[in-house]
Amino acid sequence: MKDKRFQKITSQALAAVAEWEMIHGETESKNTGKVLDAFRRQEINYQHFQLSSGYGLGDRGRDTLERLWADILGAEEALIRQQIVSGTHSIGLALFGCLLPGDHMVILGEPYDTLFKVIGRNKQEPGTLLEWGIDVTVHPLEEAETVADSFRERTKLLYIQRSKGYCLRNALLVDEIGEVIAGAKAVKPEIIAFVDNCYGEFTEEKEPIETGADLIAGSLIKNPGGAIALPAVTWRAAAIWWSRLSYRLTAPGIGRELGPSLVSNSYLYQGIFIAPHVVAEAMKGAVYAATAGPSAMMFCPARRNRGGHRTSHHLSDPQKLKTILPQRTAVFPGGFPCAFLEDWEMAGYEDRVIMASGGFVRGSSIELSVDGPMRPPYAAFLQGGTSFAYIRLVLDRIIGEMLGIE
Numbered sequence: 001m002k003d004k005r006f007q008k009i010t011s012q013a014l015a016a017v018a019e020w021e022m023i024h025g026e027t028e029s030k031n032t033g034k035v036l037d038a039f040r041r042q043e044i045n046y047q048h049f050q051l052s053s054g055y056g057l058g059d060r061g062r063d064t065l066e067r068l069w070a071d072i073l074g075a076e077e078a079l080i081r082q083q084i085v086s087g088t089h090s091i092g093l094a095l096f097g098c099l100l101p102g103d104h105m106v107i108l109g110e111p112y113d114t115l116f117k118v119i120g121r122n123k124q125e126p127g128t129l130l131e132w133g134i135d136v137t138v139h140p141l142e143e144a145e146t147v148a149d150s151f152r153e154r155t156k157l158l159y160i161q162r163s164k165g166y167c168l169r170n171a172l173l174v175d176e177i178g179e180v181i182a183g184a185k186a187v188k189p190e191i192i193a194f195v196d197n198c199y200g201e202f203t204e205e206k207e208p209i210e211t212g213a214d215l216i217a218g219s220l221i222k223n224p225g226g227a228i229a230l231p232a233v234t235w236r237a238a239a240i241w242w243s244r245l246s247y248r249l250t251a252p253g254i255g256r257e258l259g260p261s262l263v264s265n266s267y268l269y270q271g272i273f274i275a276p277h278v279v280a281e282a283m284k285g286a287v288y289a290a291t292a293g294p295s296a297m298m299f300c301p302a303r304r305n306r307g308g309h310r311t312s313h314h315l316s317d318p319q320k321l322k323t324i325l326p327q328r329t330a331v332f333p334g335g336f337p338c339a340f341l342e343d344w345e346m347a348g349y350e351d352r353v354i355m356a357s358g359g360f361v362r363g364s365s366i367e368l369s370v371d372g373p374m375r376p377p378y379a380a381f382l383q384g385g386t387s388f389a390y391i392r393l394v395l396d397r398i399i400g401e402m403l404g405i406e
């Protein structure tokens, strides 16, 4: 394409990616090394890729996968289960596993949309934290250093979300999370520091457990699945809540012993193996989008991108959100059949959401995807992408369209 504006925008974006690589280029190889070391320590081999049936008793592939993932994260224990259906499920499991009636939880900043359904609006909503008698306070993120002011006698868990979710903020860095936890524990040493790690894994060289988190939950349909695997949850745990958590997963007395691998765990092992690379590619794509976006008037203005591969862009009116997303899906490999072209009431969300993702794993958002809630400021969130070359091709095509070249 010879257009001068196009050349200028894309070469600036490429320069930003090169600069980013100068600073963060080692993250991918360090994380790949971390993963490989854990594969060696856990002696992963073909036996671990076999299926199991029925109760799944003595499923070695599953148990070893959990040890592998705990090893990578510096955790004592992990649960990775094909029976955990989503990130929200893993977070809900962690919360209901730790909190008892009368307990209080402090959330730092607005949590991800689906958490409001887990908390519930009032005590009458069935199955929610509120109905279960757990009280929740949201402490403003801007006042993170005074989070302990929101603690009460029965405050048992501090909830911190690493990625931005549908908020126009940056992702929290692992060291920042560590500072908040240290401050909170200075006031209440026994508090459980919980981190929603969705979209966080492998974006930095450390994970939150290394800076003081007690329990983290994430999803293998995002970063650690490397665009190949399915959901899961992870944690490091003191013995007492470890049994609570595994009992919550199945039933008291059964815990983690049951749960078959109905699909080969090779997808999960391979997903974890490739994840540091896929995340690095997605991060480069996010830098490219954040730089090229505003100048191309693609989505405007982009937020400074830091600590994650999700970039957000104000569109300021719902119509734009509705027209832009479907256009974008034309360049996804899975094409239209997998993309939701209308905003809809997706399970778990308060507002209607519009989502476009044409990935190979349905709903996978470590594959290139764009989505947003139908509420002001009508921001679109772009994330994922399995290769930088692919993300760049898609974005260049959008920039070309915006400039009226194609």
Ligand SMILES: *Cc1c(COP(=O)(O)O)cnc(C)c1O
Pocket: 086, 087, 088, 089, 112, 114, 161, 162, 163, 164, 165, 196, 198, 199, 219, 221
């Ligand atoms: C995606 C996400 C979740 C929920 O995961 P689902 O698989 O969509 O249920 C929770 N928190 C954050 C920060 C997320 O990005």
